[in-house]
Amino acid sequence: MSDYTTISLRKEFVADVEEYIEDEPFGSVKEFVKHVVVREMEADDAISETEASQIARKLRDLGYMD
Template sequence: MSEYTTISLRKEFVADVEEYIEDEPFGSVKEFVKHVVVQEMESEEGISNAEAKQIAQRLQDLGYME
């Protein structure tokens, strides 16, 4: 049996994602986030550490991360 954990996301972020995926074939924010993460992990290009830090800072500045 698989074990799960919980990831907390700001309600505003989840609402933004819900609006974004409204016309997409994802049944939930969870499915979309899983798809994006798996896609990024399988990408040969990936992102650099600097890009990851820049993205994290931007999400933090927008209030999506603490």
């Protein structure tokens, strides 16, 4: 038996993702996000701490993160 957790995302972000994946082979936002996260975890291209901070700042500025 698997345990699950819930991740909260802003409704606006989810709507943007739904629009983005409309013509893609993903059945749901959850499926798409899982695909992207797994792909990034398996990628050899690591980002620096500075790049991660810049990305987080941009996401906060866009309202996707608190």
